[in-house]
Amino acid sequence: MIGTKLLVVDDDANICDILKTYFEKEGYEVLTVSDGVEGVAAFRSFSPDLVLLDIMLPKMDGQQVLAEIRKESAKPVIMVTAKGEVFDKVLGLEMGADDFVVKPFDMKELSARIKAVLRRYQSHTHQDDSDVIRFENFEISQDRFELKLRGKKIDIPPKELQLLYCLASNPNRVFSREQLLEHVWDFAFLGDSRTVDVHIKRLREKLEGVSDKWCLKTVWGIGYKFELYN
Numbered sequence: 001m002i003g004t005k006l007l008v009v010d011d012d013a014n015i016c017d018i019l020k021t022y023f024e025k026e027g028y029e030v031l032t033v034s035d036g037v038e039g040v041a042a043f044r045s046f047s048p049d050l051v052l053l054d055i056m057l058p059k060m061d062g063q064q065v066l067a068e069i070r071k072e073s074a075k076p077v078i079m080v081t082a083k084g085e086v087f088d089k090v091l092g093l094e095m096g097a098d099d100f101v102v103k104p105f106d107m108k109e110l111s112a113r114i115k116a117v118l119r120r121y122q123s124h125t126h127q128d129d130s131d132v133i134r135f136e137n138f139e140i141s142q143d144r145f146e147l148k149l150r151g152k153k154i155d156i157p158p159k160e161l162q163l164l165y166c167l168a169s170n171p172n173r174v175f176s177r178e179q180l181l182e183h184v185w186d187f188a189f190l191g192d193s194r195t196v197d198v199h200i201k202r203l204r205e206k207l208e209g210v211s212d213k214w215c216l217k218t219v220w221g222i223g224y225k226f227e228l229y230n
Contacts (some may be wrong), residue, residue, distance in 0.1 A: 004118065007048035008032040009039035009065060010080065011057055015103075019052065022107050036060025040068045043075075050076045050118055063095065070096040074145050074158040076117045080105075096158050098185070133168050135228070136213040140165050149210050156206065159184060163199050167216065167226035176223040200224055 006028045008019050016032035023030050033042045036057040043051060043065075051069065055062040066077055076098045098117045101110055131143045139148040142165045147154045156164075162184045167175065175183070177193035185195075204216055217227040 003027070003029065004050070005029045005031070005046060005048040006114070007039070007042055007046055007051045009034075009036065009042070009051065009057065009062070010054040011035060012054075018107075023111075026111065034058075036062065036065045039065045043069055043073075048075065050078065050114060050121075052078050052080060052114075054080045056082065066095050066097060070157060074121075076121045078113065078117060133165070135168070135171075136211045138168070138207075138211060138214065140168055147206075149207070154206060160199050160203055160206075163196070164203055164216075164226075167224065171214070171226050171228045174219045174222055174225045180223065196224075 004027070006023055008016055008030060010016050010019075010032070011034045013034070016034070020030045020032055031042055031046050031048070033039050037059040039051075039053065039057070040060065042048075053062045053065055057065070060068075062079060066079070069075065069077060074096075077096070078099045078101060079097045080101050080103060082103045098121070099113055101113060132139060132141045137150045139151075140146070140161070142162065145158060145161055147156045147161055147164065163180060166180065166183045177196045180196050181193070200216060200218075207216060212229070214226065214228050217225050219225055
């Protein structure tokens with residue numbers, strides 16, 4: 001991953017040193033900062049390709065940092081939690097985290113996860129206009145991370161958009177919650193089906209009354225589909 005910029009936000013100086021040494025040897029450009037306020041500032045000035053973000057931080061915690069990042073960018077963020085630390089992964093997923101790792105972590109596994117998240121993000125952002133899906137009063141582009149309803153651009157978190165795109169690009173196909181976790185979050189073993197339900201609920205609120213030609217439909221006992229009506 002030569003030339004890839006990695007921002008590490010962690011108040012443990014030892015972990016920062018280890019991560020910086022390891023990933024610089026793999027060809028990354030690495031910047032480390034020790035608190036949440038510095039993390040937000042560094043994200044804006046350093047413009048990283050991926051952020052490795054600790055949950056427990058001074059001045060501003062990891063969830064607050066993630067919220068600030070998601071106000072302006074869909075860049076990948078991997079959250080870091082300490083073993084035994086109480087943290088609601090579902091809340092993190094809803095806020096737009098791309099993955100989670102638990103301390104102490106294996107460096108090879110962490111490297112593999114970073115590469116997987118980067119590949120997934122890059123596959124979303126290196127597409128042409130053929131990725132645009134249109135139905136009545138509905139237009140979505142994963143390339144541009146854009147949803148339009150009745151021609152008006154709608155603010156939507158990255159994971160909600162990716163979930164809606166997955167369903168809309170496969171109209172009338174039924175997806176289980178587990179399949180959606182794999183398609184959208186790419187790590188079923190850390191997933192919780194509750195987060196799919198929460199995202200679907202929020203999407204329905206946005207889509208309510210937009211058209212009678214399609215809808216997000218629950219297929220009881222299985223999952224969800226983007227249903228088109230004749």
